[in-house]
Amino acid sequence: MDRQSFSPGTSVTVEVPASSANLGPGFDSIGLALGIYDTVEATIGGDDLVINVDGHGADDVPTDDGHLIWQSAVTMWRHLGIEPPQGVTLNCRNEIPHARGLGSSAAAIVAGLAVGLALVRDHIDDDASLALLNNLASDAEGHPDNASASVYGGFTISWADDQRGGWHTVRPPLHPQITPTLLVPHATLSTDKARAALGDTVTLSAAASTAGRAALLVEGMTRDPSVLYPATRDWLHQEARRPSYAQSMSLLDVLRSRGEAAAISGAGPAVLVLGTQAPALTAEDFGDTWQVLRPGIATTGVRVVSRSAPSTV
Ligand SMILES: Nc1ncnc2c1ncn2[C@@H]1O[C@H](COP(=O)(O)OP(=O)(O)OP(=O)(O)O)[C@@H](O)[C@H]1O
Ligand SMILES: N[C@@H](CCO)C(=O)O
Structure with missing residues (x-):
């Protein structure tokens, strides 16, 4: 696929939950998705990368091609062998506090990877797409605990595949009153x-x-x-x-x-x-x-909230 694959006007909005990692003894393995969400709207068009940030980190994060969400979208396109689009606008609404232990960087990475995938695929909630998001996000973080919780939601236990590389995650059913x-x-x-x-x-x-x-x-x-x-x-x-x-x-x-x-x-x-x-x-x-x-538990992970494509008529 080349740059022409992206139709100007195509837009996706992705929502991704925060997470708490470790829960004490589950260092680098166990995560819990929290009901606090970052939202990213990505629209193809124009000649430039435009990044608008609202909420946490608005005064701190870069708004050029060093932005973590953009870099993660590019990681997805490179993985798929796709040349990144030239003109994109990202509108980021950040509800997850940064550098507090609530998985903001993993959520940003998952959001960027998901935006990259959602701009070229109709669905990202099938097992293969979620496994791809989990693998690339865990690689980028270096450990899977936050990333897996943001991808899958709920209570996650993740581990590295010692033979084939990559990461696996299971989601044991949570006790409903926790x-x-x-x-x-x-x-x-x-x-x-x-x-x-x-x-x-x-x-x-x-x-x-x-x-x-x-x-x-x-x-x-x-x-x-x-x-x-x-x-x-x-x-x-x-x-x-x-x-x-x-x-x-x-x-x-x-x-x-x-x-x-x-x-x-x-x-x-x-x-x-x-x-x-x-x-x-x-x-x-x-x-x-x-x-x-008291954010509650996010029982589902990253999801596409809306998608629109320009009319071809
Ligand atoms: N939505 C975002 N957009 C761009 N950059 C972000 C975003 N969220 C986090 N970051 C980057 O990640 C940094 C925080 O990452 P860090 O790993 O230090 O903490 P955390 O992920 O919030 O906490 P923890 O990993 O302990 O749960 C921010 O300072 C910022 O540079
Ligand atoms: N398991 C990680 C979580 C933070 O990203 C740590 O405690 O360093």
């Missing part, structure tokens, strides 16, 4: 910085304990939420990153001392609390610059 609460500070922490705080090795006991709790987490998320408190304990990443998000860890310590199933959301600094009821929070628990979000 509700996530997010405590989101004003402070930001980039995933790159948070990953730099981790060492290359962990002790056998840390690995064994975390593996056991990750297995228990699946029981807690799917059948028996009463085990979520022990199931959200981690020994691999949270303590190692404590200096990077000290306030979040202090809050986590307070919540866990009360028996709440609290974990750092993704690479932080937001704190996730899981349970069948919202946790009891007091004004003294955190400063007034923190936001409390």
